[in-house]
Amino acid sequence: MSLLFKIGFLDISIVNMIDIALVAALLYQVYKLLKGSVAIKIFLGFLSLYLIYLLVRAIRMELLSAILGQFMGVGVIAAIIIFAPEIRKFLLIVGRSSIFSDDNILKDILFFWRKKENTSFNISPIIDASKNLAGSNMGALMVISSSTELKFYAESGDILDAELSKRLLISIFNKYSPLHDGAVIIYKGRIKAARCILPVTEREVPAQFGLRHRAGIGMSEATDALILVVSEETGQISMMKNGKVLHNLSFQEVREIINDYLNNEDLDDRFENLSEQELGKKRNLAVSGKN
Numbered sequence: 001m002s003l004l005f006k007i008g009f010l011d012i013s014i015v016n017m018i019d020i021a022l023v024a025a026l027l028y029q030v031y032k033l034l035k036g037s038v039a040i041k042i043f044l045g046f047l048s049l050y051l052i053y054l055l056v057r058a059i060r061m062e063l064l065s066a067i068l069g070q071f072m073g074v075g076v077i078a079a080i081i082i083f084a085p086e087i088r089k090f091l092l093i094v095g096r097s098s099i100f101s102d103d104n105i106l107k108d109i110l111f112f113w114r115k116k117e118n119t120s121f122n123i124s125p126i127i128d129a130s131k132n133l134a135g136s137n138m139g140a141l142m143v144i145s146s147s148t149e150l151k152f153y154a155e156s157g158d159i160l161d162a163e164l165s166k167r168l169l170i171s172i173f174n175k176y177s178p179l180h181d182g183a184v185i186i187y188k189g190r191i192k193a194a195r196c197i198l199p200v201t202e203r204e205v206p207a208q209f210g211l212r213h214r215a216g217i218g219m220s221e222a223t224d225a226l227i228l229v230v231s232e233e234t235g236q237i238s239m240m241k242n243g244k245v246l247h248n249l250s251f252q253e254v255r256e257i258i259n260d261y262l263n264n265e266d267l268d269d270r271f272e273n274l275s276e277q278e279l280g281k282k283r284n285l286a287v288s289g290k291n
């Protein structure tokens with residue numbers, strides 16, 4: 001049984017329509033994932049070539065479609081190599097929202113009687129240590145995770161699994177400490193590891209951002225963690241989430257953002273895209289709106 005619709009000279013079944021809708025949704029997700037990166041230009045290039053290939057094949061231009069067909073065959077392998085980090089990120093997102101993951105809606109419905117694990121903890125040590133570090137111009141990079149202990153990244157550094165404390169954070173990021181290079185990973189009120197190496201973003205970032213900030217942005221692109229950076233140069237605090245940034249935050253704002261993150265609130269709208277030319281634009285607007 002197949003329900004057919006006639007659009008012009010085309011017969012389209014419901015299955016075809018679902019197929020087209022799914023492909024459109026998939027392309028939109030890929031676009032969202034690549035938006036703002038160099039890879040988007042390569043992706044759009046591939047997509048245009050593929051559409052031309054479909055067109056020349058449909059109108060039976062044998063020679064051109066044979067050449068483009070060969071290119072498409074190699075193109076798939078080339079795309080896998082070029083887009084390896086994006087494919088990894090895409091699979092991470094799929095994995096995060098799969099049937100087996102913690103934040104899956106289906107799981108919430110099936111196991112509705114089970115209380116969602118409370119991931120919040122006393123964040124005062126993070127705020128107090130950040131104040132101290134910023135005041136004495138010591139750089140810091142902290143990864144705060146609410147869903148996993150980020151084992152893969154934790155193992156790139158030194159595992160501590162120590163209780164979170166202001167004094168410990170300050171000692172770690174002290175310039176003379178052997179642990180100060182790299183990031184700390186904080187999960188469920190414990191410092192899981194220090195000296196961790198994070199993935200550095202490949203996108204263009206504002207000129208004032210060096211390697212520490214680039215690593216913070218990269219980590220926020222690769223995982224659902226919240227990142228806090230204290231700048232060694234300026235003492236300013238920045239935070240990153242899902243590849244977006246908030247720059248020059250007050251400690252009250254930092255406290256609110258971490259608490260909201262740990263309470264599973266959606267922070268996406270509060271953060272700014274790197275492509276928004278002047279960082280701070282959104283926040284300045286919000287502040288001037290309040291006055």
Ligand SMILES: Nc1ncnc2c1ncn2[C@@H]1O[C@H](COP(=O)(O)OP(=O)(O)OP(=O)(O)O)[C@@H](O)[C@H]1O
Pocket residue numbers: 139140141180181182183196197198199200208209210211212213214215230231232233234
């Ligand atoms: N991939 C990485 N993973 C974790 N930490 C990193 C990584 N790359 C650099 N860092 C940290 O960043 C420090 C260098 O920071 P850099 O001065 O380049 O950054 P910045 O963004 O300009 O920050 P600041 O304003 O503090 O100077 C390194 O000493 C190291 O601790």
